[in-house]
Amino acid sequence: MRGPPRLRAVTLIATQSLTKVYGGRVTALSDLTLSVGPGVVGLVGANGAGKSTLIKLLLGLIPPSGGSLSVLGLDPTTQAADVRARVGYMPENDCLPPELSAAEFVTHLGRISGLPRTAARERASEALRHVGLYEERYRQIGGYSTGMKQRVKLAQALVHDPDLLLLDEPTNGLDPAGRDAMLNLIARIGSEFGISVVVCSHLLGEVERICNSLIAIDGGKLLRSAEISTMTTSTDVLAVEVSEGTDELGHRLAAAGLPPTREGRLLLVPLGSAPDAAYDTILAAVADLDLPLHRLEQRRHRVAELFAAREDA
Amino acid sequence: MTAVTMDGVSRWFGNVVAVNDVTMTLEPGVTGLLGPNGAGKTTLLHMMAGFLSPSRGTVMVGDQPAWRNPAVYRHLGLVSEREAVHGFLTAGEFVLASARLHKLADPAAAAAAALDLVEMTEFKDRRIDTYSKGMRQRTRVAASLVHNPQVLLLDEPFNGMDPRQRMHMMELLHRLGGEGRTILFSSHILEEVEQLSGTVQVMVSGRLAASGDYREIRRLMSNRPHVFAVSSTDDRRLAVALMAQPSVAGVELAPTGLTVRASDYGGFTRSLPKIALKEGIRVSRLTPSDESLESVFSYLVEA
Numbered sequence: 001m002r003g004p005p006r007l008r009a010v011t012l013i014a015t016q017s018l019t020k021v022y023g024g025r026v027t028a029l030s031d032l033t034l035s036v037g038p039g040v041v042g043l044v045g046a047n048g049a050g051k052s053t054l055i056k057l058l059l060g061l062i063p064p065s066g067g068s069l070s071v072l073g074l075d076p077t078t079q080a081a082d083v084r085a086r087v088g089y090m091p092e093n094d095c096l097p098p099e100l101s102a103a104e105f106v107t108h109l110g111r112i113s114g115l116p117r118t119a120a121r122e123r124a125s126e127a128l129r130h131v132g133l134y135e136e137r138y139r140q141i142g143g144y145s146t147g148m149k150q151r152v153k154l155a156q157a158l159v160h161d162p163d164l165l166l167l168d169e170p171t172n173g174l175d176p177a178g179r180d181a182m183l184n185l186i187a188r189i190g191s192e193f194g195i196s197v198v199v200c201s202h203l204l205g206e207v208e209r210i211c212n213s214l215i216a217i218d219g220g221k222l223l224r225s226a227e228i229s230t231m232t233t234s235t236d237v238l239a240v241e242v243s244e245g246t247d248e249l250g251h252r253l254a255a256a257g258l259p260p261t262r263e264g265r266l267l268l269v270p271l272g273s274a275p276d277a278a279y280d281t282i283l284a285a286v287a288d289l290d291l292p293l294h295r296l297e298q299r300r301h302r303v304a305e306l307f308a309a310r311e312d313a
Numbered sequence: 314m315t316a317v318t319m320d321g322v323s324r325w326f327g328n329v330v331a332v333n334d335v336t337m338t339l340e341p342g343v344t345g346l347l348g349p350n351g352a353g354k355t356t357l358l359h360m361m362a363g364f365l366s367p368s369r370g371t372v373m374v375g376d377q378p379a380w381r382n383p384a385v386y387r388h389l390g391l392v393s394e395r396e397a398v399h400g401f402l403t404a405g406e407f408v409l410a411s412a413r414l415h416k417l418a419d420p421a422a423a424a425a426a427a428l429d430l431v432e433m434t435e436f437k438d439r440r441i442d443t444y445s446k447g448m449r450q451r452t453r454v455a456a457s458l459v460h461n462p463q464v465l466l467l468d469e470p471f472n473g474m475d476p477r478q479r480m481h482m483m484e485l486l487h488r489l490g491g492e493g494r495t496i497l498f499s500s501h502i503l504e505e506v507e508q509l510s511g512t513v514q515v516m517v518s519g520r521l522a523a524s525g526d527y528r529e530i531r532r533l534m535s536n537r538p539h540v541f542a543v544s545s546t547d548d549r550r551l552a553v554a555l556m557a558q559p560s561v562a563g564v565e566l567a568p569t570g571l572t573v574r575a576s577d578y579g580g581f582t583r584s585l586p587k588i589a590l591k592e593g594i595r596v597s598r599l600t601p602s603d604e605s606l607e608s609v610f611s612y613l614v615e616a
Contacts, residue, residue, distance in 0.1 A: 046475040047445045145350065173472075175350040175501050176610055202475050205504045243528075243582065279595050283586045292582035296599040307476045 012036050012164055012196050013058060017067035020053050020220075028053040029220040031067070036215065040190040040197045042207035042228070044303075045217040051200050052092075054217070055166055059089060072163055085113060088157030092168035092200070094149065098142030102133055102152045105141060106159050113160035120159070127155040131185060147178035154185070158195075165189065165197045171206060183210050204303045208232060216306055224306055231306070234298040238269045240282055241295035252285045268299070315375040315388055315463035315495055316340055317361055322370035324356050331356040333519035334370070339464075339497055343490035345506035346499040348516035349614060354499045355394065357516065358466050361497070362391040374464055386415070390457030394468035396449065400442030404433050404452040407441060411456040427455040431485060447478025454485070465489065467498040471505060483509050507606040515613050522613045527606045532578055534612060537603075538562050539578045544570035544598040545589065551596075554588050570598065 013036040020029040029050045045051050056062045058071050060080025069076060076083045097105060103124055110120035128137045131151040136144070141152060150170060157165055170186065171179045187210045190197050201207055207214060208228060216223040224231075240260070242249055250267055253260050258281055260267040271278050279296075286293045317339040324332040332353040348354050359365045360372050363379040363386075372379040379385050398407060408427055412420035428434050431451040441449060450470060457465065470486075471479050486509060490496045497514075500506050506513060507527070515523045515530075523530045531539075545551045548571050552564045555573060560580030565572040575581035589596045602608075 044476065046477055047447065047473075049475075147350070175348075176503055176607070177349060177614065179501065180611075202473075202479070203502060203504075204476055243579075276595065279597060283589055283596060287586035287590050290583060292579055293586050293599060294582055294604075295601060296596060298598070304476060304480075308480065 011070075011073075012038060013069070013071055013198070015067065015069040018054075018057065018064055018069050019066035020050075020057060020062070021065040027220055029057075029064075029217075032217065032220065032222055033067075034215060034222050034225055036198065037213070038196045039212035040186065040199065040210055042211035042214040043198055043200045043217070044202070044204065044207060044214060045223070046219075046307075049217050050220040051217065052168070053220075055089075055168060055200070058166065059084060059087065085160065086163045088160065088162035088165045088195075090153045090157040090165070090167045090170060092172060096141045096149055096152055098140065100141055101139055102128055102137040102141055102144075102148075102155070105152065106137075106156045109156045110159040115160060123159050123161070124155070127158040128152075130158065131155045132181065146173040147175070147181070150174060150178070150182060154182075158189075163195065165195055166200075167197060168200045169202070170199060171201070171203065179206075186210055204307075208303050214303065228303070231303050232300050234300050236271045236275070237299045238271055238278065238282070239295060239297055239299050240267045240269055240286075240293075241265050242267075242286060243292040243294050245289060245291045248289055249285060249291060252289060253282065256281050256285060258282070266295075271298075317464055317495060317497070318373045319357075319361075319367075320371050320373075322360065322367045322372055324353075324360060324365060324368045330519050332360070332367075332516075335516075335519075335521045336370075337514055337521055337524055339495050339514075340512075341463075341490070341493045341495045342512065343486055343496045343498070343510040345510050345513045346497055346516070347501075347503070347506060347513055347610060348499075348522075351518075352516040353519045354516055355468055358391070358468050358497070358499065361464075362389065362466055386462075387460065388462050389464045389466070390460070390462040392450075392453050392457050392465070392467040392470055394472070396453070398441050398449055398453060401440060403438050403440055404428060404444070404448075404455070405437035407452060408437075408455045408459055412459045415460040417460060423459050423461070424455075427459040430458060430489075431455045432481070445478070446473045447475065447481065450474060450478070450482065451485070454482075458489075462494075464495045465497075467496070469500060470498050471500055471502060479505065503606045503610055513606070515610065517614055522616075527609045528604065530613075531604055531609045534609075537612060538574040538576050539581070539604070540602040541573045541575065541581075542570055542598065542600045542602055543573055543585075543596065546595045546597070547592075550592060551589065551594050554592050554594075555585070558584055558588070560584060572602070 015032055015034055018029055018032040021027050043051055057064055058076060060076030060083050063077050071083050072086050074083050106124035106127060107120045110123050131154050133151050171182050174182060186197055189195050211228055213227045215225045250260050258269050258278055260269045319335050319337050322335045346354050360367050361379055366380045374385045374389055377385050409420055409424040412423045417423045428437050431454050433451050433455060470482060486496055511526045513527050552566050552571055555561045555564050560575055560577035562576040563574040
């Protein structure tokens with residue numbers, strides 16, 4: 001799918017004090033400074049946090065009110081066409097013409113990106129094959145399922161062989177199997193094709209699964225920008241789950257000097273100063289009570305905590 | 314305590330069988346309704362809400378039939394998937410209108426209580442078209458709760474909500490279920506269903522493929538070995554000891570730890586702590602690999 005190796009910018013997206021004010025009143029982004037490296041990046045934030053505004057700015061569809069930004073080293077405010085030639089965009093809303101076939105539609109968009117007729121046709125059929133649409137691509141889009149429409153949207157973003165993909169809610173409306181397939185596809189685009197991907201999503205579990213790093217914005221400001229691995233480090237709390245006798249085990253552990261807190265089916269045991277002894281105590285208690293041990297693992301931080309913590313604040 | 318019961322219910326549209334011979338009972342508490350697209354979830358919800366007649370079988374809300382019986386709406390609320398609210402109204406006006414339509418004795422008090430329940434009191438005098446998606450969704454929940462129904466049906470309530478709004482909505486449903494209401498919600502996000510409720514009804518191509526607590530459903534799939542990831546101070550010796558157990562079908566040794574396939578769930582989970590203690594091995598991690606709702610769901614759908 002890829003041509004000869006190209007030089008890749010280390011910083012894909014950089015913004016400096018980026019501000020966007022609509023109509024002089026509504027501030028969508030205020031003083032946003034961030035930089036995005038290669039890989040699969042999750043962009044998360046509450047509704048109205050400014051994600052869509054950021055995407056429009058990155059594509060050069062609207063001018064910023066203040067500050068500067070660059071995409072692949074280009075300035076979208078002055079070089080919008082060059083940016084769009086190297087960026088693939090998958091919009092969130094349903095925007096496909098129902099009376100065209102997927103092959104016609106993706107070919108057309110390839111031609112708009114400047115590909116000659118034959119190359120556009122070849123590239124379109126290749127992109128559609130990559131997203132898993134085969135014979136169906138000659139059928140009218142109007143008869144497609146939600147999952148197939150999402151695939152067409154992804155294929156048109158890939159048709160001109162971009163260096164960067166912007167995906168807005170790619171799993172919206174998909175059922176579990178469709179979501180799974182779409183997530184695998186995005187992870188593959190990131191790892192096998194070497195295309196960097198920015199994914200907007202509301203589903204933090206999804207972001208944890210496929211992204212290397214995460215950018216969270218809130219109220220038009222940067223909330224957090226970090227590698228996913230630094231946000232999911234293990235805690236010094238041990239989660240213990242037994243299929244029966246949870247209360248019994250809780251009492252036993254409390255008596256042994258490891259008072260657990262209960263969270264649903266889990267018993268959360270602080271490891272404290274002697275972690276090895278704590279493991280032994282738990283195992284001995286479970287064995288002694290003859291309980292089925294279902295889970296015993298160190299708790300990990302979750303990306304969701306980023307939002308939960310702010311709610312308390 | 315009102316339960317919803319379906320007995321031998323089928324619904325077809327022409328030649329298309331949307332729901333095929335479903336028998337289920339919904340108990341008080343929160344239940345998740347799952348299934349791939351086109352499995353018949355919305356048809357099922359609409360029959361429970363009395364919008365569609367069953368082609369065969371009976372749907373009862375408490376002791377009353379759901380179809381052609383406006384009286385069920387005294388006990389039932391529905392939050393539909395399509396978002397149809399009047400943007401020019403405020404939440405207060407919208408919920409009050411619902412209260413009036415139900416001919417409640419004190420509509421203003423009922424509306425205020427419902428708005429309070431969904432934590433929308435603060436914003437009730439703002440027009441709905443200025444709301445975020447989550448606020449609109451909560452307003453719709455308030456409108457369907459205004460007559461204090463015992464049964465609440467929600468079709469994809471989390472669609473389009475951001476993480477904070479999702480957490481809010483989950484807490485709300487959890488609380489309502491805890492109060493003894495019967496709550497059924499459909500969703501595609503299995504992680505959320507797992508967090509909100511262990512009890513699920515799984516539809517696959519019009520049929521009820523499984524119902525109950527998903528962990529118990531998993532135990533019933535006895536033809537699939539239970540897979541666990543195990544780490545310990547001495548993986549190799551633990552592997553040898555585990556292989557001697559009749560409840561263990563296979564052990565794989567990798568630098569990161571053991572993968573254990575157990576053919577007998579109860580046997581393995583009871584014996585592992587004892588074996589480790591006997592051998593003097595400290596188990597630092599035991600993680601079930603295919604016990605999540607996600608894997609249970611995929612087993613059900615592919616079967």
